[in-house]
Amino acid sequence: MPAMHDDDGPTDFASAAMVRLLLRAMAAQGLALPPGLPAPAALAGSHVPLDCKRAVVQAVLAQGGPVLLLHLARQVHGLQGDPLHRALLGASDVPGLLARWQRLERYVHSGHQVSVLSDSPGRMALQHRARPGQGGAPQPPESLAVLGVLLGCCEALGVPGLALHLGGGTALPLSAGPDQAAALASAIAQGHASHWALHWQPAAVAALPEATPPPGPQASLCDALPWPPLAHQIARRVLHDPAGEHSVHALARSQGQASRTLQRHLAAHGLSCRAIATEARTRRAAQWLLDTPHGIAEIGFACGFADQPHFTREFARQVGMTPARYRQAFGEAARPAC
Numbered sequence: 406m407p408a409m410h411d412d413d414g415p416t417d418f419a420s421a422a423m424v425r426l427l428l429r430a431m432a433a434q435g436l437a438l439p440p441g442l443p444a445p446a447a448l449a450g451s452h453v454p455l456d457c458k459r460a461v462v463q464a465v466l467a468q469g470g471p472v473l474l475l476h477l478a479r480q481v482h483g484l485q486g487d488p489l490h491r492a493l494l495g496a497s498d499v500p501g502l503l504a505r506w507q508r509l510e511r512y513v514h515s516g517h518q519v520s521v522l523s524d525s526p527g528r529m530a531l532q533h534r535a536r537p538g539q540g541g542a543p544q545p546p547e548s549l550a551v552l553g554v555l556l557g558c559c560e561a562l563g564v565p566g567l568a569l570h571l572g573g574g575t576a577l578p579l580s581a582g583p584d585q586a587a588a589l590a591s592a593i594a595q596g597h598a599s600h601w602a603l604h605w606q607p608a609a610v611a612a613l614p615e616a617t618p619p620p621g622p623q624a625s626l627c628d629a630l631p632w633p634p635l636a637h638q639i640a641r642r643v644l645h646d647p648a649g650e651h652s653v654h655a656l657a658r659s660q661g662q663a664s665r666t667l668q669r670h671l672a673a674h675g676l677s678c679r680a681i682a683t684e685a686r687t688r689r690a691a692q693w694l695l696d697t698p699h700g701i702a703e704i705g706f707a708c709g710f711a712d713q714p715h716f717t718r719e720f721a722r723q724v725g726m727t728p729a730r731y732r733q734a735f736g737e738a739a740r741p742a743c
Contacts (some may be wrong), residue, residue, distance in 0.1 A: 420458060420513075422489050422703075423478075423550060427461050430477035439464040462546050471549055471589040472581050478553025481561055488699050488707030492648035493558050499529060499605055502558055505648060510536075512706045512713070517543045519551065527566075527607040533599040545598040549589070552601060559605070566606030572597025626688040627681075633674050635660065635667075636681055643685040647708040653678045686710065687723040694732045701728045 431438055439460040465474045484490040493509075496502040503521060510518045516539040522530040533548040535541060543551075552569075556579070559567050569577045571592040578585045592598045627640040642659055643651050656678050657667040671677055690708040693699055705716030705728070720728050 421700075422484060422487060423554070424458055424461050425487075426480065426483045426554070427465060427477050427550075429483040430480040431461075431465065433480075433483070434477075436468050437464065462550065466546060470586065471546070471593065472586045474546060475549050475553045475556075475585075475589070476581050478550045479557035479560065481554060481557035488693060488703050492707040494561055495646040495648050496558075496562060498562075498608065499559060499564055499603060500524070502555070502562065503529065503531070504650070506555065509706060512711070513702070516540050517547065517551075519555075527605055529603045531601045531603065533601075543599060545593045548599040555603075559603070564605045565608075566604070568604040570602040570604070572600030623689055623692060626692065627685055630684070632676065632681075633670075635670055636674065636676055639678065639681050640685045643682045643709075644689055647686045647689045648706070649709065651678070651682050651709070656682075682709070683719055683723065687720055690716070690720060690728065691724065691731065694728055695736050701732070704728070 428438065428442075441460070442457065462474065465477060469476075481490065481494075489509075493502065493505055496505055503519065506519060509515075516536055517533060518536045520532050520534060522532055524530075533543055533551055535543065556567075556569065567579065569579065571577050571588065573592070573595060575588050575592055575597070577588045577592075589598070623644050624641050626644055627637065630637075630640075632640070638660065639656055642656065643649070649655075653664050653668065657664040660667060662670075668677070671681070686708040690704050690710075693704045693707070694701070701716075702713050705713050708716070710716035710719060717727050720731070724731055726734070
């Protein structure tokens with residue numbers, strides 16, 4: 406895919422990714438695409454026009470109704486290779502997935518949000534609603550598309566015993582068919598399409614320290630730094646899942662140490678968990694900026710930065726230039742043709 410916007414302004418790459426997901430799933434099933442779509446290059450970017458988003462959703466509804474929309478939105482493998490896909494599927498369980506989704510909503514300043522109404526082991530009650538002060542409530546197709554992506558992520562993560570109830574306690578069969586169609590129609594008619602209760606079999610909590618992540622192509626990005634082995638182990642963990650939270654407590658647990666012990670060991674070398682995580686995230690972002698055409702906003706989210714200004718500020722502090730200028734200077738587009 407060609408490069409996306411090279412500015413450092415905020416972009417709703419999440420909506421663009423949703424459109425790409427639906428279009429790829431439609432094409433895979435031989436469905437008719439809506440006429441007048443932008444060129445593929447535009448759809449690979451961080452922003453798609455509102456009319457385009459609505460046209461894609463309406464084309465899906467016209468060919469299969471809410472059942473088809475939910476089914477296509479669950480095909481999250483269609484985003485494989487996108488930083489967003491890697492960031493969401495880096496979660497280890499359903500609460501972790503929801504935390505990443507909510508961070509995504511904050512990152513792109515979405516007008517809608519998935520709120521957790523109640524939370525207990527193996528169950529979460531959720532509502533897809535307007536963010537306070539951000540306009541109207543989401544339409545049922547918008548809620549079903551978000552629900553589909555969350556279900557697809559849960560399925561990709563291998564969540565055991567996954568089940569779903571819509572508002573009012575209606576069980577939604579996860580297999581497409583007449584029963585699912587009837588449940589969706591009833592939920593939409595009663596205004597319950599945005600109220601969900603996810604159920605699953607919670608995994609047993611591991612009593613031992615977490616295993617060291619397997620090596621990947623990005624695992625060595627910090628190896629040349631003159632750090633002690635403990636710092637390199639932490640960096641490899643962050644590089645394995647840069648979108649993860651990586652708090653001091655979580656990093657200490659991964660090393661089988663108390664938080665204060667870990668901080669003391671790092672401080673003896675002039676380091677901190679935050680400094681290591683920022684260095685690792687910046688280096689991973691730089692690699693994506695140079696080697697892929699993915700959008701700057703999406704890269705910042707996938708590398709664990711709080712929002713795009715935070716990404717731009719930290720990257721410039723570490724590298725000496727903004728992500729956009731770095732890509733312009735050193736990325737694929739800046740290389741002379743052979």
